[in-house]
Amino acid sequence: MKESSDINVYTSNAGFKWVVLAISVIISAGSVIYTNILVKQIREREKKQIDLYAKTLEYLANENDAVNIFLILENIIQANNTIPVILADQNGNPEFYKNLPGADKLEDPKERKLFLMDEIASMKSEREPIMVTLSDQEKRIYGYKYIYYRNSLLLTQLKYYPYVQLSIIAIFGLITFAVFNYSRTAEQNRVWVGLAKETAHQLGTPLSSLMAWVEYLKMNYPDDKEVYNELNKDVDRLSMITERFSSIGSVPxxxxxxxxxxxxxxxxxxxxxxxxxxxxxxxxxxxxxxxxxxxxxxxxxxxxxxxxxxxxxxxxxxxxxxxxxxxxxxxxxxxxxxxxxxxxxxxxxxxxxxxxxxxxxxxxxxxxxxxxxxxxxxxxxxxxxxxxxxxxxxxxxxxxx
Ligand SMILES: Nc1ncnc2c1ncn2[C@@H]1O[C@H](COP(=O)(O)OP(=O)(O)OP(=O)(O)O)[C@@H](O)[C@H]1O
Ligand SMILES: [Mg+2]
CATH class of the missing domain: 3.30.565.10 (Histidine kinase-like ATPase, C-terminal domain)
Incomplete structure (x- = not known):
């Protein structure tokens, strides 16, 4: 198989396209994998943070039952202003929550409780709650509490971030490609049209001169009819070719x-x-x-x-x-x-x-x-x-x- 080496610019582009595609796939995959690693690490950290609350709560409850554990819990949890968390008793009744703007909006305590119980159900499906054992100084267990929590907004956003980012890059890439393609097509059009116009133009002059010569032959050598006829056919063919180029070069x-x-x-x-x-x-x-x-x-x-x-x-x-x-x-x-x-x-x-x-x-x-x-x-x-x-x-x- 042979491809004219002097005009194969269009065909040789194909390989380049695949290289670009391969590189973008590698970059995309890398970005997704890296963000996933980050998400995992932050998730671990958030879990540790909640664990720490639980341990503190347990410790306080065990060491000194006179302390208002809610007050202390609130103070500890105050430091956390990203992770949505709900503290519930062993029957699943919410007692305290943090970082749930949805619940803050509800004035009616009943409505709020229902909202929190819904949240508990959805948090439970995402992550296992942390159990806090309450015991007195003699180590007698007198109750349990549960800390329900879910990923912070930051973590959730980070999880979706690469997909949002890649979509934006993809859209941008497509637009660039379309513009590039359009300008390349426009350039090709100019070459085709320009070359055709020029060819038609250049053929025009010798053609009209040839036509005049054929007329001259016809008039002065009436016996050479065959020569005249053959010549006429070729002139016709030439004017047809000129007509083709001129049509390509204009709006036909x-x-x-x-x-x-x-x-x-x-x-x-x-x-x-x-x-x-x-x-x-x-x-x-x-x-x-x-x-x-x-x-x-x-x-x-x-x-x-x-x-x-x-x-x-x-x-x-x-x-x-x-x-x-x-x-x-x-x-x-x-x-x-x-x-x-x-x-x-x-x-x-x-x-x-x-x-x-x-x-x-x-x-x-x-x-x-x-x-x-x-x-x-x-x-x-x-x-x-x-x-x-x-x-x-x-x-x-x-x-x-
Ligand atoms: N009817 C056909 N049967 C088999 N192959 C074909 C046929 N028509 C085109 N091709 C293939 O497509 C190629 C491109 O055709 P195209 O008419 O564009 O160029 P070409 O005939 O090779 O050269 P040119 O027409 O410029 O003299 C041909 O070289 C041939 O391989
Ligand atoms: Mg051909």
């Missing part, structure tokens, strides 16, 4: 044309130039009056490119079948099928890129131009409908009529 006019008729003409022109071992058949469904809005000089270029590729793929021997169908939804579908060597799976995605060719003398511009003409100038679609190694290929064009 689309006109409702009989697609079948037009393709027939192009095929007749080509048939004379390709091997007689290639047979061509054109069918139009439901009849040969299928109309679509096309620019004839550009559309002829498309059909020519596709048929030439088909002939190349069959190495000069085989069968080309063109089927034109007008569907109920007014769409016109044109299938061009050959019995050539087919396109390999890995190449199917590449063939429309400028510069991609598997031929010794190919520029790899035929299909790029074809796609441009169909999509940009006719607002249609073109794609490989099917292809099989050694059996053949079908290209499909879809036009709106």
């Amino acid at each position: 006019q689309l006109k409702e044309e009989n697609v079948y008729q037009h393709i027939r003409e192009v095929a007749t022109y080509l048939e004379r130039r390709i091997s007689s071992k290639v047979t061509m058949e054109i069918e139009s469904i439901p009849n040969d009056q299928v109309y679509a809005a096309i620019n004839t000089s550009l559309f002829a270029w498309v059909i020519e490119n596709l048929i030439k590729n088909a002939v190349d793929a069959m190495e000069g021997k085989g069968y080309i079948y063109v089927r034109i169908i007008k569907a109920k939804d007014q769409q016109v579908t044109i299938d061009i099928t050959d019995t050539g060597k087919g396109i390999s799976k890995s190449n199917v995605g590449q063939i429309f890129k400028p510069g991609f060719s598997t031929k010794k003398r190919g520029w790899g511009l035929g299909l790029a131009l074809t796609k441009r003409i169909i999509e940009n100038y006719h607002n249609g679609r073109i794609f490989v409908k099917s292809t099989e190694a050694g059996k053949g290929t079908t290209f499909r064009i879809v036009l709106k009529s």
Whole structure:
């Protein structure tokens, strides 16, 4: 396989894309893993903090029952202004809480109690509560208390932080990519259009001079009719090529044309130039009056490119079948099928890129131009409908009529 080395900038981009993608996946994974480690550490620390409350509470309760443990607990817990915690008796009745703004808002003690009991249930499902054993100085146990708690807001935020961060980066990346892609497309457009305009312009001068010479021949050498006729054909062909370039270089006019008729003409022109071992058949469904809005000089270029590729793929021997169908939804579908060597799976995605060719003398511009003409100038679609190694290929064009 050969790719013209001078214009393969578009294809060589593909590898670079994968490298960028791989690096971003590694960075993302790293960020998530690192934050998870942080979350684990903070979680441990929060647990230790609550454990400390529990131990202090136990100690105070055991050492001196005269002390108002709630007062002390409040003082200790005061230091904690992040971890939501509820102290409850052994029957699950809340006695004291901290860092629950939802409960602070409720004025009615009954409502508040219900709220706290709900919280207890949800905290219990997240983390096991810490049990505090209350005993007197003789070490006689006289009760239990439970400390329910959950992750601090900080910890929760940290847990979701990498995902939020990565989403923002992803959105930013997508926007950058879109802008980059847009400017690259705009640049390509300028090159195509500029080059085509310039070519049409440069061909114009010798062409009109040639036309004048043909007229001169016709008038002064009326006997050399054959020479004159052949020359005239070539001049016509040249002016058709000029017309194509000039159409590509400007906004082309689309006109409702009989697609079948037009393709027939192009095929007749080509048939004379390709091997007689290639047979061509054109069918139009439901009849040969299928109309679509096309620019004839550009559309002829498309059909020519596709048929030439088909002939190349069959190495000069085989069968080309063109089927034109007008569907109920007014769409016109044109299938061009050959019995050539087919396109390999890995190449199917590449063939429309400028510069991609598997031929010794190919520029790899035929299909790029074809796609441009169909999509940009006719607002249609073109794609490989099917292809099989050694059996053949079908290209499909879809036009709106
Ligand atoms: N009908 C087909 N069957 C098999 N392969 C095809 C067919 N049409 C195109 N290809 C493959 O797609 C490649 C690109 O086609 P394209 O027309 O863009 O360039 P090319 O024919 O190689 O060169 P150029 O048209 O510029 O002279 C071809 O080289 C060929 O490998
Ligand atoms: Mg080609």
